[in-house]
Every structure is written in C-alpha cells, then in structure tokens.
Amino acid sequence: MSLEEQVMSGMKDAMKSKDEAMLRGLRAIKAEIIKAKTEPGANGQVTAEGELKLLQKMMKQRKDSLDIYQQQGRADLAQKEQEEIAIIEKFLPQQLSEEELKEALKSIIASVGAAGPQDMGKVMGVATKQLAGKTDGKAISAAVKTLLG
Template sequence: MELRNRVNVALKEAMKERAADRLSTLRLINAAIKDKDIEARGEGREDGVGEAEVLAILGKMVKQRQESARVYEEGGRIDLAERELGEIKVIEEFLPRQLNEAEVDRAVKEAIAETGADSIRDMGRVMGALKSKYTGQMDFGAVGPQIKSRLCAG
C-alpha cells in the first residue's frame, strides 16, 4: 500500500501549500483508487486493490488525459490541453520510470524466452509475463505489435 500512502502524503502537502490544481488531481487519483476498492470488495476481496492495480489505474488515467489533451489541441483549446498535461505530470510522479526503447526490447526478448513462446498463439502468455513485471513502466498497446512481429518472424 506504499503508493496509496505516497498519494495521501502528497495530498496533505498540497492542502498545506494551497496548490489547488495539484490538490484537485490528487483527489481524482484517490477517488479512482477508492472506486476500484469498492468494486474489489463487491467481488469479495476485502483488502481492495493491490499495488499493481493502483499502477494500472494511474496508467489508465495518464492515457485518458493524453487523449483528452490531443483532442483539445486539435480543437484549438490550448488552455484545456495544458490543464490535462499538468494533471499528467502530477499522476506520473507516482508511476515508476518508463523504460526506454532498448529496455522494452530487452524485456520483450526475455519474456518470450521465459514463456517459451514460439507462435502468435503464445502472445497472451508473453503479455501476461510483461504485465506482471513491468506494469506502469511501458505502454502495452505499443508493445503488442512488437511481440506479434517477433513471434511471427521467429
């Protein structure tokens, strides 16, 4: 639950500093986590969501804001796009460092070797292995085609 604690500490600091934009984003993060906790409890998991799920929530929040910022920019609403980009910066503070291209490439190779994948039918296993190790550190939407090309070529 370290991520939750980090978010709560940052929330309290933002309140003390009267940083309204930051506070607003931190409250959105907390609300998203609590929503997933409630959903998890409904499924019988009394502890709520774990660290990996919190990372997935944060990753999803970043993706949503990137898409919104792009739409706002295309629509000429630079002010709204900048607000979305500001929220992304706050959310990314809680995400692990993103892997660079070479690191992603190495991780994909290792996951294929670990799972013994040799055809496109094994893509789900490779993706599962990557998600268990690298949640929040890579864009799985971008990694999918890379895995597919390796399994088809190999």
C-alpha cells in the same frame, strides 16, 4: 506507505502551498482509490497491484484525452491533462525507455520461442504480465509487432 497515505500527505502539502494543479491531480487519484475500495468484492481494501492498475488506467485516460484536446486545438484543457499526467507519473514505477523495452521483449520472445507475427499473442501474454507498470500496452504491442514482423 500506501498510495492512499501518499496521496493524502501530498494533498496536505498542495493545500499549504496553494498548488491547484497538484491538488486537482491528487484529488482525482484519491477519488479513484475510494471508488476501487467500494467496488463489490474489494472489502474496503486496494492491493498494491490494484493501485498500480488504477494508476495505469488513469494515465491511459489522461493520455487519450490529451490527444483529443490537442487535435481539437483546446490548449487550455490539454494543459490540465498534461499536469495530471505529470502528477500520476510520480506514483508509477520508473517507465522503461524504448531500448530497455526492446531488450526485455527480445528475451521474452526467446523464452517463448516466438518465430513470427503469428506468435504475437504468446509474447503479449507474457510481456504484459512481466512489464506491468513499467510501460503501457500500446508501447508493448508496437514493439512486439516490430520485433516479430
């Protein structure tokens, strides 16, 4: 079942149960899928990899907005962002824990032969490809800096 089909099914269920937060989150995902399908070169299709990138982008946007709202003391808007983050997470693969991330990065560092901070670019290139969808870029970057520093 594609992401779009899952979202449509979830929207039906949310409408029946009158779950406004779920419906709002699913509508946002659907809007992004439609936007991706209509982009030049998409040919009306979104690949599984494209869906994953789309969800990651949405997650990053929501987390950035959440940080801003919390800094400005806007609990009402922060709550909406948290609800949408929870909904988007349901469609993403299981996220790596901090320990799992460090173990994966240690093996990548060993395979690349990185020796210090100057090799961060090599490690990041491989790590972002291998760990796509399992964690965000900020977490990878921070862990690589710690391990190489």
